[in-house]
Amino acid sequence: xxxxxxxxxxxxxxxxxxxxxxxxxxxxxxxxxxxxxxxxxxxxxxxxxxxxxxxxxxxxxxxxxxxxxxxxxxxxxxxxxxxxxxxxxxxxxxxxxxxxxxxxxxxxxxxxxxxxxxxxxxxxxxxxxxxxxxxxxxxxxxxxxxxxxxxxxxxxxxxxxxxxxxxxxxxxxxxxxxxxxxxxxxxxxxxxxxxxxxxxxxxxxxxxxxxxxxxxxxxxxxxxxxxxxxxxxxxxxx
Amino acid sequence: xxxxxxxxxxxxxxxxxxxxxxxxxxxxxxxxxxxxxxxxxxxxxxxxxxxxxxxxxxxxxxxxxxxxxxxxxxxxxxxxxxxxxxxxxxxxxxxxxxxxxxxxxxxxxxxxxxxxxxxxxxxxxxxxxxxxxxxxxxxxxxxxxxxxxxxxxxxxxxxxxxxxxxxxxxxxxxxxxxxxxxxxxxxxxxxxxxxxxxxxxxxxxxxxxxxxxxxxxxxxxxxxxxxxxxxxxxxxxxxxxxxxxxxxxxxxxxxxxxxxxxxxxxxxxxxxxxxxxxxxxxxxx
Numbered sequence: 001x002x003x004x005x006x007x008x009x010x011x012x013x014x015x016x017x018x019x020x021x022x023x024x025x026x027x028x029x030x031x032x033x034x035x036x037x038x039x040x041x042x043x044x045x046x047x048x049x050x051x052x053x054x055x056x057x058x059x060x061x062x063x064x065x066x067x068x069x070x071x072x073x074x075x076x077x078x079x080x081x082x083x084x085x086x087x088x089x090x091x092x093x094x095x096x097x098x099x100x101x102x103x104x105x106x107x108x109x110x111x112x113x114x115x116x117x118x119x120x121x122x123x124x125x126x127x128x129x130x131x132x133x134x135x136x137x138x139x140x141x142x143x144x145x146x147x148x149x150x151x152x153x154x155x156x157x158x159x160x161x162x163x164x165x166x167x168x169x170x171x172x173x174x175x176x177x178x179x180x181x182x183x184x185x186x187x188x189x190x191x192x193x194x195x196x197x198x199x200x201x202x203x204x205x206x207x208x209x210x211x212x213x214x215x216x217x218x219x220x221x222x223x224x225x226x227x228x229x230x231x232x233x234x235x236x237x238x
Numbered sequence: 239x240x241x242x243x244x245x246x247x248x249x250x251x252x253x254x255x256x257x258x259x260x261x262x263x264x265x266x267x268x269x270x271x272x273x274x275x276x277x278x279x280x281x282x283x284x285x286x287x288x289x290x291x292x293x294x295x296x297x298x299x300x301x302x303x304x305x306x307x308x309x310x311x312x313x314x315x316x317x318x319x320x321x322x323x324x325x326x327x328x329x330x331x332x333x334x335x336x337x338x339x340x341x342x343x344x345x346x347x348x349x350x351x352x353x354x355x356x357x358x359x360x361x362x363x364x365x366x367x368x369x370x371x372x373x374x375x376x377x378x379x380x381x382x383x384x385x386x387x388x389x390x391x392x393x394x395x396x397x398x399x400x401x402x403x404x405x406x407x408x409x410x411x412x413x414x415x416x417x418x419x420x421x422x423x424x425x426x427x428x429x430x431x432x433x434x435x436x437x438x439x440x441x442x443x444x445x446x447x448x449x450x451x452x453x454x455x456x457x458x459x460x461x462x463x464x465x466x467x468x469x470x471x472x473x474x475x476x477x478x479x480x481x482x483x484x485x486x487x488x489x490x491x492x493x494x495x496x497x498x499x500x501x502x503x504x505x506x507x508x509x510x511x512x513x514x515x516x517x518x519x520x521x522x523x
Contacts, residue, residue: 054410054414073413074410074413074414075413075416075417075420078414083415084414086411086414089411092403092404092408092412093407093408095400095403095404095407099400099403103400103401103403103415103417104415106397106401106415106416106417107415107416150415154414154415
């Protein structure tokens with residue numbers, strides 16, 4: 001297994017006096033797909049947003065690419081190679097698909113930008129078809145694809161994705177997860193996604209269980225106990 | 239008389255459109271209502287007047303650059319940090335009005351004569367529908383239109399312009415993809431104040447500049463921008479032209495004292511019918 005690229009220690013975060021995360025330890029290996037699973041309100045979004053910097057953590061360490069980043073701005077974390085695809089408001093609504101992608105490759109060198117956008121179109125052909133369409137006129141599923149496309153175009157080493165399958169039709173969900181796996185295979189990037197949909201088991205190398213702000217388990221897929229798998233199927237069925 | 243009124247309307251609308259554009263650019267990109275830009279622009283106008291005996295071109299350049307820097311610094315040091323911490327419109331109203339008072343106070347302290355006029359060269363006359371108009375008076379409008387077109391072109395075709403658009407449409411995502419949004423905000427504020435300065439220079443050349451001019455230009459500019467759809471630069475231009483016409487014709491028909499009354503009645507009516515302004519806006523106040 002590759003080395004640890006992202007390490008979170010003792011992370012506490014929340015809104016006011018209600019702590020959404022209570023001293024969480026979390027890590028991800030390079031090139032891994034880690035699924036953060038748990039019911040609504042478990043703190044999954046807060047965990048991802050704290051790592052990305054869009055939410056401030058009150059306590060804890062976040063180490064990424066050899067740096068302590070918990071006090072860093074969102075922009076600086078992104079420049080280091082960490083990016084979040086938020087659950088909502090994850091596109092530039094009034095621009096065309098094409099322009100959404102053009103804006104997102106901004107941190108890459110000029111000669112790489114073309115190929116990054118080409119890759120997004122290859123992964124999501126429908127985005128190519130609709131490249132001149134204004135983003136907020138796309139369907140929900142297409143907007144979700146665009147959001148992931150923006151993530152790919154942004155070319156960060158670690159992609160955090162907040163509940164990518166939420167609200168998608170079941171048939172689309174399987175395909176969507178396959179696509180995420182393909183992206184990992186093609187680009188060797190690390191993907192950390194939060195999910196309530198059990199199909200995340202299809203692609204995750206490891207699952208991190210979160211409930212009421214505390215860690216329940218942190219296991220490679222093949223090491224998950226029967227108890228936990230049963231709970232997952234029963235408790236988290238999206 | 240109709241033509242005369244129309245031309246006067248164009249002239250007044252043209253001058254008004256510059257601070258209006260300034261407000262629209264700042265609010266459109268940063269979401270912050272800045273009530274100080276009129277005073278800052280007039281401050282720049284006074285700076286230009288101060289240097290005008292040396293060289294006109296240099297004086298204008300200095301005034302504009304000073305205003306750009308003021309706008310840039312105020313945004314960077316004061317407004318952006320507060321906006322990051324979740325400032326609301328009321329707070330920004332109070333903050334920017336206070337900044338305006340600071341600059342008005344500085345004007346009083348620094349410049350001895352509170353009522354000045356800028357001597358700018360006249361460039362000859364143009365023939366419009368049988369009436370001759372001083373070319374100079376139309377320039378403000380031409381300048382506003384050119385600025386607007388340049389901004390839109392930059393937004394469509396340049397990397398910087400696309401970053402502005404992205405920042406105004408989704409600030410959080412803009413940061414996440416690596417756009418330097420703090421810089422975008424500061425530049426937008428600088429440009430807004432520079433535009434207000436150009437407006438003040440034209441105003442000071444055709445009429446005169448006093449201490450109160452900053453508030454006149456600033457507040458009126460703001461209100462006209464809201465009517466056009468604050469944040470919408472085309473809306474701002476159209477609204478400024480309409481208001482210019484309104485001021486001009488009500489001046490001719492009813493008399494100067496009623497100009498303001500008519501103007502602001504129309505503002506109220508428009509906002510009741512269309513609270514987001516004539517052309518609407520990605521944001522409304």
